[in-house]
Amino acid sequence: MSSVMLEVRNLVVAFGAFHAIDDLDLTLHEHEVRFVIGPNGAGKTTLIDSITNLVRPTSGSIRFAGEELIGKSEHAIVRTGIGRTFQKPSVFDELTVLENVDIAASFRLRFRSLLKRRRGISDEVAESLDSVNLTAQRDEPAGSLSHGQKQWLEVAMVLVQRPRLLLLDEPVAGMTEKERLHTGELITQIAQQGTTVLVIEHDMDFVRRFAHKVTVMHEGKILTEGTVADVQQDETVREVYLGRPRDARGAAEALA
Amino acid sequence: MSTMAKLLPTGTPRPSAFLVRFVIMAATLLLVAPWLLSDFRLSLLAKFLCFAIIAVGIGLAYGQGGMLVLGQGLFFGIGGYAMGMHLKIVDAGEGQLPDILTYSGKYDSLPALWKPFSSAWFAIPMAILLPMAIAALLGAAIFRQRIRGPYFAILSQALAAAFVVVLVGNNALTGGTNGLTNFQSFFGLSVTSPSDQRTLYFIVVVVLLIVFLLTRELVLGRYGRVLIATRDDEDRVRFLGYDPARVKLFAYVMAAGMAGLAGALFVPVVGIISPALLGIVPSIEMVIWVALGGRTVLAWAAAGAVIVNWAKTSVSEQFPSGWLYLQGLLFVVVILYLPKGIAGAVEHIRAYIGRLPPTGGLRILMSSGDRPPKQAAKPNPTEEAA
Ligand SMILES: Nc1ncnc2c1ncn2[C@@H]1O[C@H](COP(=O)(O)OP(=O)(O)O)[C@@H](O)[C@H]1O
Ligand SMILES: [Mg+2]
Numbered sequence: 272m273s274s275v276m277l278e279v280r281n282l283v284v285a286f287g288a289f290h291a292i293d294d295l296d297l298t299l300h301e302h303e304v305r306f307v308i309g310p311n312g313a314g315k316t317t318l319i320d321s322i323t324n325l326v327r328p329t330s331g332s333i334r335f336a337g338e339e340l341i342g343k344s345e346h347a348i349v350r351t352g353i354g355r356t357f358q359k360p361s362v363f364d365e366l367t368v369l370e371n372v373d374i375a376a377s378f379r380l381r382f383r384s385l386l387k388r389r390r391g392i393s394d395e396v397a398e399s400l401d402s403v404n405l406t407a408q409r410d411e412p413a414g415s416l417s418h419g420q421k422q423w424l425e426v427a428m429v430l431v432q433r434p435r436l437l438l439l440d441e442p443v444a445g446m447t448e449k450e451r452l453h454t455g456e457l458i459t460q461i462a463q464q465g466t467t468v469l470v471i472e473h474d475m476d477f478v479r480r481f482a483h484k485v486t487v488m489h490e491g492k493i494l495t496e497g498t499v500a501d502v503q504q505d506e507t508v509r510e511v512y513l514g515r516p517r518d519a520r521g522a523a524e525a526l527a
Numbered sequence: 528m529s530t531m532a533k534l535l536p537t538g539t540p541r542p543s544a545f546l547v548r549f550v551i552m553a554a555t556l557l558l559v560a561p562w563l564l565s566d567f568r569l570s571l572l573a574k575f576l577c578f579a580i581i582a583v584g585i586g587l588a589y590g591q592g593g594m595l596v597l598g599q600g601l602f603f604g605i606g607g608y609a610m611g612m613h614l615k616i617v618d619a620g621e622g623q624l625p626d627i628l629t630y631s632g633k634y635d636s637l638p639a640l641w642k643p644f645s646s647a648w649f650a651i652p653m654a655i656l657l658p659m660a661i662a663a664l665l666g667a668a669i670f671r672q673r674i675r676g677p678y679f680a681i682l683s684q685a686l687a688a689a690f691v692v693v694l695v696g697n698n699a700l701t702g703g704t705n706g707l708t709n710f711q712s713f714f715g716l717s718v719t720s721p722s723d724q725r726t727l728y729f730i731v732v733v734v735l736l737i738v739f740l741l742t743r744e745l746v747l748g749r750y751g752r753v754l755i756a757t758r759d760d761e762d763r764v765r766f767l768g769y770d771p772a773r774v775k776l777f778a779y780v781m782a783a784g785m786a787g788l789a790g791a792l793f794v795p796v797v798g799i800i801s802p803a804l805l806g807i808v809p810s811i812e813m814v815i816w817v818a819l820g821g822r823t824v825l826a827w828a829a830a831g832a833v834i835v836n837w838a839k840t841s842v843s844e845q846f847p848s849g850w851l852y853l854q855g856l857l858f859v860v861v862i863l864y865l866p867k868g869i870a871g872a873v874e875h876i877r878a879y880i881g882r883l884p885p886t887g888g889l890r891i892l893m894s895s896g897d898r899p900p901k902q903a904a905k906p907n908p909t910e911e912a913a
Contacts, residue, residue: 323766325762325766344765344770345765345766346765346766346767346768346769346770349765349766349767349768350768354766355766357763357766361760361763363755363756363759363760363763364759365755365759366752366755366756370752373749373752374749374752374753374756374767374769375767377749377753378767378768378769379768380749382750382773382777384749385748385749385750385753386744386745386748386749386750387748387749388744388747388748388749389748389749428767432767432768
């Protein structure tokens with residue numbers, strides 16, 4: 272058994288009286304790819320937000336490689352080796368695609384080196400642009416990319432930082448079938464290279480194709496955990512999805 | 528075919544568009560202007576170029592960094608008073624009290640605040656370092672608290688206002704509302720002699736060009752990219768592992784240093800530093816220069832300072848109170864129609880001229896040196912429509 276990478280214990284995130292995360296435990300091991308699914312509002316994004324300190328948890332503990340994250344600032348958390356993407360892709364529109372990836376790659380540079388101009392393109396940057404098929408667009412402003420390309424650019428930006436733990440929030444939302452396939456392969460490949468990955472996903476088709484272990488969240492709690500097959504069989508999962516009309520389609524797919 | 532390529536023998540490596548523009552600008556300031564302008568006009572230009580140094584700093588902090596620095600008068604003033612005190616002490620002569628300190632009858636020797644400024648080795652670095660230190664303390668507190676936008680603007684402005692209150696309140700020590708004036712000499716130059724004023728002009732030009740080049744390197748460096756990223760989405764930058772407070776702080780501190788340096792040069796050039804030059808209104812005007820010139824383009828930010836002040840002087844000579852209204856009008860027009868200032872307008876004109884069929888003269892004048900006008904590559908102008 273590989274060592275524990277991320278250990279979330281008794282996590283509570285309250286927005287007023289409402290608990291978006293309600294006493295949640297989650298353990299991720301090194302090299303693991305974990306998919307987190309759950310209906311809208313289950314608290315999936317809030318989970319990633321608390322790991323990266325975008326929201327401040329009310330109580331509980333989040334340990335990364337043995338180190339407590341709660342109380343650390345966002346940039347310090349990134350520097351411990353955690354990367355994330357956002358549900359709504361956010362890249363820097365005024366910078367070129369290349370510059371976006373380059374500043375992401377430069378985050379560990381000392382300040383003095385940061386003051387200098389970029390000379391050429393480093394191998395990691397070129398590689399990471401290539402892995403998301405954006406090499407041809409590298410000198411275009413990021414603002415001119417399509418929605419799907421922006422999502423990929425974001426992936427390239429986080430990959431180039433070589434995080435030990437990668438948190439992806441609905442990475443294939445709005446992507447075409449071909450793009451989804453490519454992203455799925457990319458995720459698998461990243462994991463093989465030794466990164467622990469947590470993927471939030473809505474699309475059951477995608478989950479079925481690329482997930483091994485799945486965690487189902489509901490109302491801020493973990494409903495169940497297991498293989499895709501386990502989860503599909505689970506009665507409570509059926510109820511959760513069927514109990515919510517707007518997710519009926521997702522449920523039908525999940526149960527197919 | 529670009530203008531530059533035509534001027535140079537074939538085979539000469541083509542200099543970058545920037546280098547061409549920079550050399551033209553430097554030659555204009557160092558050769559053409561001194562030859563063309565009267566002593567009086569040239570020393571006016573020197574004053575405007577001091578302002579341009581402030582504008583370069585604002586271009587960095589505001590244009591690139593998105594910080595609405597509405598209190599640069601504070602830093603300009605500190606630089607000015609640091610230099611002013613030093614010149615006053617030197618003018619008074621060994622063991623004598625500067626005239627300003629004798630009026631109150633309170634002092635019979637140099638007060639503690641003035642004493643260290645006897646040395647140029649203290650006064651000149653302090654004109655730059657003191658503003659930087661204050662900006663560092665202030666910025667560290669403000670940016671770490673994630674205070675930004677209008678709150679930052681108001682806070683920075685409040686400090687300029689407070690500085691004025693302190694200066695006026697300590698009349699005996701600072702010269703009050705009159706400030707420091709009647710300077711005689713500046714490191715062996717006579718401040719009142721026209722030929723020495725010309726020398727001062729050259730000093731200001733050289734300092735401005737150096738400050739501009741260094742700031743440009745900063746903007747083009749990786750740091751400059753991170754600064755733009757921070758301006759556009761501070762929260763996103765955190766998740767790349769950068770601390771936006773530090774990113775912004777550096778630009779803010781550099782801008783403060785530039786304003787201080789400008790103040791130190793302004794004193795010998797203009798012969799006065801007083802609270803009226805650095806309060807709320809002058810501080811706002813400094814940002815207006817940059818907004819009018821074009822806040823995102825460093826050279827245009829600097830040019831904005833010269834253009835606006837030149838216009839101010841010309842208009843005020845004809846209609847003493849006209850400028851206030853014209854400035855207001857200009858500002859509104861820029862906000863509404865030209866968010867990128869004159870730089871944006873020039874960009875539009877360039878793009879427009881680039882689209883015209885080639886007719887020679889004007890186009891060659893407008894082309895930037897290395898970038899052939901778009902049409903030139905196409906043999907048939909009507910293709911554009913296709
Ligand atoms: N900043 C906030 N303030 C109040 N409620 C919030 C906030 N962020 C999220 N929520 C609520 O928390 C719940 C979980 O949200 P989220 O984590 O975004 O769900 P998911 O990503 O699983 O769809 C939702 O009901 C949402 O409305
Ligand atoms: Mg979500």
